[in-house]
Amino acid sequence: xxxxxxxxxxxxxxxxxxxxxxxxxxxxxxxxxxxxxxxxxxxxxxxxxxxxxxxxxxxxxxxxxxxxxxxxxxxxxxxxxxxxxxxxxxxxxxxxxxxxxxxxxxxxxxxxxxxxxxxxxxxxxxxxxxxxxxxxxxxxxxxxxxxxxxxxxxxxxxxxxxxxxxxxxxxxxxxxxxxxxxxxxxxxxxxxxxxxxxxxxxxxxxxxx
Amino acid sequence: xxxxxxxxxxxxxxxxxxxxxxxxxxxxxxxxxxxxxxxxxxxxxxxxxxxxxxxxxxxxxxxxxxxxxxxxxxxxxxxxxxxxxxxxxxxxxxxxxxxxxxxxxxxxxxxxxxxxxxxxxxxxxxxxxxxxxxxxxxxxxxxxxxxxxxxxxxxxxxxxxxxxxxxxxxxxxxxxxxxxxxxxxxxxxxxxxxxxxxxxxxxxx
Numbered sequence: 001x002x003x004x005x006x007x008x009x010x011x012x013x014x015x016x017x018x019x020x021x022x023x024x025x026x027x028x029x030x031x032x033x034x035x036x037x038x039x040x041x042x043x044x045x046x047x048x049x050x051x052x053x054x055x056x057x058x059x060x061x062x063x064x065x066x067x068x069x070x071x072x073x074x075x076x077x078x079x080x081x082x083x084x085x086x087x088x089x090x091x092x093x094x095x096x097x098x099x100x101x102x103x104x105x106x107x108x109x110x111x112x113x114x115x116x117x118x119x120x121x122x123x124x125x126x127x128x129x130x131x132x133x134x135x136x137x138x139x140x141x142x143x144x145x146x147x148x149x150x151x152x153x154x155x156x157x158x159x160x161x162x163x164x165x166x167x168x169x170x171x172x173x174x175x176x177x178x179x180x181x182x183x184x185x186x187x188x189x190x191x192x193x194x195x196x197x198x199x200x201x202x203x204x205x206x207x208x209x
Numbered sequence: 210x211x212x213x214x215x216x217x218x219x220x221x222x223x224x225x226x227x228x229x230x231x232x233x234x235x236x237x238x239x240x241x242x243x244x245x246x247x248x249x250x251x252x253x254x255x256x257x258x259x260x261x262x263x264x265x266x267x268x269x270x271x272x273x274x275x276x277x278x279x280x281x282x283x284x285x286x287x288x289x290x291x292x293x294x295x296x297x298x299x300x301x302x303x304x305x306x307x308x309x310x311x312x313x314x315x316x317x318x319x320x321x322x323x324x325x326x327x328x329x330x331x332x333x334x335x336x337x338x339x340x341x342x343x344x345x346x347x348x349x350x351x352x353x354x355x356x357x358x359x360x361x362x363x364x365x366x367x368x369x370x371x372x373x374x375x376x377x378x379x380x381x382x383x384x385x386x387x388x389x390x391x392x393x394x395x396x397x398x399x400x401x402x403x404x405x406x407x408x409x410x411x412x413x414x
Contacts, residue, residue, distance in 0.1 A: 010229055010230070010245065010246060011229075011230045012223075012227075012228040012229055012230055013221075013223035013228050013229075013230045014228055015230075016230055018221065018223065018230065019223070020222070020223020020224065020225060020228055020230075021223070021225075022225045023350055023353065023406075023410075024406070024407070024410035024414075025222045025223060025224075025225060025233070025251065025406075025407050025410065026221075026222065026223075026410075026414075027221040027222060027223040027230060037346075037410060037413075037414045038346050038349075038350060038410055038413070039346055039347065039350070040350060089374075093373070093374070096377070098373050101369075101370050101373045101374075104366065104370060105370060108366075135227070135247070136247065136248070139226055139227070139247055139249075146357075150357055150360060150363060151363055151366075153316070153360055153363050153367075154363055154366050154367045154370060155367075155370075156309070156312075156313070156367075157313060157317075157360075157363065157364050157366075157367025157368070157371070158367045158370045158371045158374065159309070160306075160309055160310060160313040160367075161298075161367060161368060161371040162371055162374065162375065163306050163309070163310075164293075164298035164299075164310070165282075165284065165293075165298075165371075165375065167298075168291070168293050168297060168298065169291070170284040170291065170293070170379060171284075171375060171378055171379060172378065175306070176306050176309055180306075180309055181308060181309060184309065184312060191357060195357070199225075199226045199227070200225075200226065200227060200228040202227070203226070203227035203228055203229075203246070203247065204228070
């Protein structure tokens, strides 16, 4: 199961009976519950379990379904209501010729969330010993996932801004649909999933020396 | 420092990405400590980084107050022109959408402000060579943990998308507060680059 990586020699904290504090970096004896320097909580076994990652991830994936089925924005004009979903809103933008903006919305609301679900699942399986990959590559993927997840919030801001403009009387009636809270929570839960993942598990596959 | 005899882990650092065990060393100005195992940057100690982060946190706190009060957007529709500040928007969004408004307000104003105040509280004594303020470690941990939820830069993209969506319905102009938010996003980028957690943790130890 061990993947060969260059320059992986040298002791790890865990193989020396220490736990590294993820917040401040101090190496503390295994068994300590809080870091002696910053007071941050330390996991009892030295690593954060992937159980929390799976839990946040499933919550995020489940909420992503209604987020795409329900309308994100409801426009009412002359007594008739027009509801558009996330993808529908992007198609409206394409119809109006705003291709660049449509691409931003589609990437932020569809491509990033779905890629992120897949990447987190892949990372969790990898650290359980399914599949092989260079630890450097896996760490890079984790860093990209952690960095990019927040950008999915764009559509939530768009809906909130439009709703605020309507409330202040700038626009005709337009209101947030049922999808908005589901989508916001889906993004928040997947951000929590990425943060719950312990990147040291990637390197534990190699063992310490 | 804690009165006990030096234990074997004193001065040892574990890489937060790959768990490599390293000796904690003081980096010279301009030097970076890079993990030999996973190549993560561990320390980017620069002599000016603390004052730089402090100044950017003070700027953020001041600009954020101004950005709340100044007009963010002005729309003219049907011969009527109106200005709106972010606080007007927060007051206006009532009814069923209030949880959404609260979440957005937290991500674009309350959390960035809380982070800026926490950093000012932590870094002011350090920058003038005093002992850390009481509770400084908890405040610094809070500032780090809140970073992903501070979404000023993402909000700006949302504003642009929203303006394109309403472009046909009303003519829209951006107010001073929008450009303050652009400045806030740039300051946040600078702060991310200048803030070296490990250097500050060592000073808080």
